[in-house]
Amino acid sequence: MTQSVVVQVGQCGNQVGCRFWDLALREHAHVNKKGLYDEALSSFFRNVDSRESDGGACAVGGRIQHLKARAVLVDMEEGVVNEILQGPLREVFDSTQLLTDVSGSGNNWAVGHMTYGSAYREQIVDKLRKAAEHCDCLQCFFLIHSMGGGTGSGLGTRVLSLLEEEFPEVCRIVASIYPSAEDDVVTSPYNSVLAMRELTEHADCVLPVENQSLVDIVNKIKQMSHGGKPGSAIKRDSAVISGQGGLSGPEKPFDAMNNIVANLLLNITSSARFDGSLNMDLNEIAMNLVPFPRLHYLVPSLTPLYTLSDVSVPTRRLDQMFSDAFSKDHQLIRADPKRSLYLACALMVRGNVQVSDLRRNIERLKPSLPFISWNQEGWKTGLCSVPPVGHSHSLLALANNTCVKPTFMELRERFTKLYRKKAHLHHYLHVEGMEQSFFSEAVSSLSSLIEEYDHLDATKGRLMPDAPRLSIAR
Known part of the structure; x- marks a missing residue:
C-alpha cells in the first residue's frame, strides 16, 4: 500500500489542510465502522500506539490506537496552527510535524523564500524526512499554499524546491490558491509571479484555484438556499458547509471556500484511500496528463458542490x-x-x-x-x-x-502595473539574497509559459518537429 504526505504552508494552506483532515476522517469513520486500522487509513494516517515510547506504528489490521496525519504544518505566524492545536483535530498532529514562527512574512515573497527559507531549511528538511520515514512506500507529496501572501508563496515554493532536492523521485502535486484582482494584499501580483516561476520549474502538477471562483460558487449556493423553491435548501452536511472543519469557534467567512478546495483534495486522493474497480494511481496524473513538462497546470472542476436537503427531489441523472x-x-x-x-x-x-x-x-x-x-x-x-x-x-x-493562459496573462498585467512604477520594490530588495533580477526572470518565465500555450493554440495542437514531449501513458 502506498502513502502520501500533505505539506501545508502559510495561513491559507493550513486552513485548507485542516478542512481536508476533518473531512477525510469523516469519510473513513463512515466506511470503517469497526474502528480497524486498515490499508485505506494507512494511505494518509499513521497508527501510533501511545504505550510505545518510540511512537512505532501498529500492525495493519489492528485496532486504531492513535491516528496521526501524514502531514507537515508550516507557518511563520502561530495563529492558525495554534487554533488547530486547540480544536477537535489536536490529537491528529504532534510537535514533530509543526514548524511556526511569530512574526510572519509581511506579505513579502522574499522574506518567506529567502529569510525563512534559509533560517528554517534544516528543520523543514528534517520534518519532511521524518514524515517520509513513516511511509512504507511514499508515493506523493501534496503541497497546499496560497500565492498572494508572503509565507504561502515564498516559503511554500522554497519547500517545493526542497522536496525536489530531497525526494526527486516522489511526485509533487501542488494546490495553489490564486488571489483575485481585488485582493487586499497590494503586493500579491509580485508574490504570485515570483511563485509562478518556482511552480513551473519544480512541480509535477499544479491545481490552480482562484479565490474569485470560490466566492462565485459560494454565493451561488447561498442564493439557491435562500431562493425559497421546494427542495432548494442546502443540507447542513453538504460538501461546502461541514461543521467546523477541525477549527474551534463559529464558522468563518473563508470556511466554505476552503472546504471546496478540501473536497478537491478528497476527490483526487480517493483512489489512494479507498478501493475501486478502476483505481487511479496518483503518479498517473502527472504521467498521463502532462505531455509537456512545463505545461502542468490542470483546471479542476467538481460536481456536486452541495447536497439538497429535500431527499424527495429525484437524484440528478x-x-x-x-x-x-x-x-x-x-x-x-x-x-x-x-x-x-x-x-x-x-x-x-x-x-x-x-x-x-x-x-x-x-x-x-x-x-x-x-x-x-x-x-x-x-x-x-x-x-x-x-x-x-x-x-x-x-x-x-x-x-x-x-x-489557463488568460489567467496567467491577467496576473502578468497586474504585476507589470506595479513593476513599472517600481512600487514597493524596496521592501523586497532589502531582503538578504534578493536581487532585482529575480523579478525580471520571474516575469520572463511567466511570459515564456504564456507563449508555449499560445504556440499550441496557434498550431491547433499540431505537434511541431522540435517540440519536446513526454510519452503519454495509455
Whole structure:
C-alpha cells in the first residue's frame, strides 16, 4: 500500500489542510465502522500506539490506537496552527510535524523564500524526512499554499524546491490558491509571479484555484438556499458547509471556500484511500496528463458542490453530473476550456458508477471538447467505490487545457502595473539574497509559459518537429 504526505504552508494552506483532515476522517469513520486500522487509513494516517515510547506504528489490521496525519504544518505566524492545536483535530498532529514562527512574512515573497527559507531549511528538511520515514512506500507529496501572501508563496515554493532536492523521485502535486484582482494584499501580483516561476520549474502538477471562483460558487449556493423553491435548501452536511472543519469557534467567512478546495483534495486522493474497480494511481496524473513538462497546470472542476436537503427531489441523472463537470459553474478557476485546446483530461468518479457509464459519457461529450490532434484519446479515468459523505456519487475533472493562459496573462498585467512604477520594490530588495533580477526572470518565465500555450493554440495542437514531449501513458 502506498502513502502520501500533505505539506501545508502559510495561513491559507493550513486552513485548507485542516478542512481536508476533518473531512477525510469523516469519510473513513463512515466506511470503517469497526474502528480497524486498515490499508485505506494507512494511505494518509499513521497508527501510533501511545504505550510505545518510540511512537512505532501498529500492525495493519489492528485496532486504531492513535491516528496521526501524514502531514507537515508550516507557518511563520502561530495563529492558525495554534487554533488547530486547540480544536477537535489536536490529537491528529504532534510537535514533530509543526514548524511556526511569530512574526510572519509581511506579505513579502522574499522574506518567506529567502529569510525563512534559509533560517528554517534544516528543520523543514528534517520534518519532511521524518514524515517520509513513516511511509512504507511514499508515493506523493501534496503541497497546499496560497500565492498572494508572503509565507504561502515564498516559503511554500522554497519547500517545493526542497522536496525536489530531497525526494526527486516522489511526485509533487501542488494546490495553489490564486488571489483575485481585488485582493487586499497590494503586493500579491509580485508574490504570485515570483511563485509562478518556482511552480513551473519544480512541480509535477499544479491545481490552480482562484479565490474569485470560490466566492462565485459560494454565493451561488447561498442564493439557491435562500431562493425559497421546494427542495432548494442546502443540507447542513453538504460538501461546502461541514461543521467546523477541525477549527474551534463559529464558522468563518473563508470556511466554505476552503472546504471546496478540501473536497478537491478528497476527490483526487480517493483512489489512494479507498478501493475501486478502476483505481487511479496518483503518479498517473502527472504521467498521463502532462505531455509537456512545463505545461502542468490542470483546471479542476467538481460536481456536486452541495447536497439538497429535500431527499424527495429525484437524484440528478448521472449524465447531468458529467455535463456539469464541463460547465464553467463547477470550475475552480474562471476559464473557458471548450473554446480552448485540451491536451488531456482525467475523470475521477466516486460512488456506484459503472465503467460503461464512464465510457458512454466520454463518447457523448467528446464531440464538444476540442482535443489536441495527436491526443484525441487523451482521457484518464478512475472509479472509486466510496462516495463522499452525504452524496451518492461525485466527479472531479482535471483538464490540461490552454484556457489557463488568460489567467496567467491577467496576473502578468497586474504585476507589470506595479513593476513599472517600481512600487514597493524596496521592501523586497532589502531582503538578504534578493536581487532585482529575480523579478525580471520571474516575469520572463511567466511570459515564456504564456507563449508555449499560445504556440499550441496557434498550431491547433499540431505537434511541431522540435517540440519536446513526454510519452503519454495509455
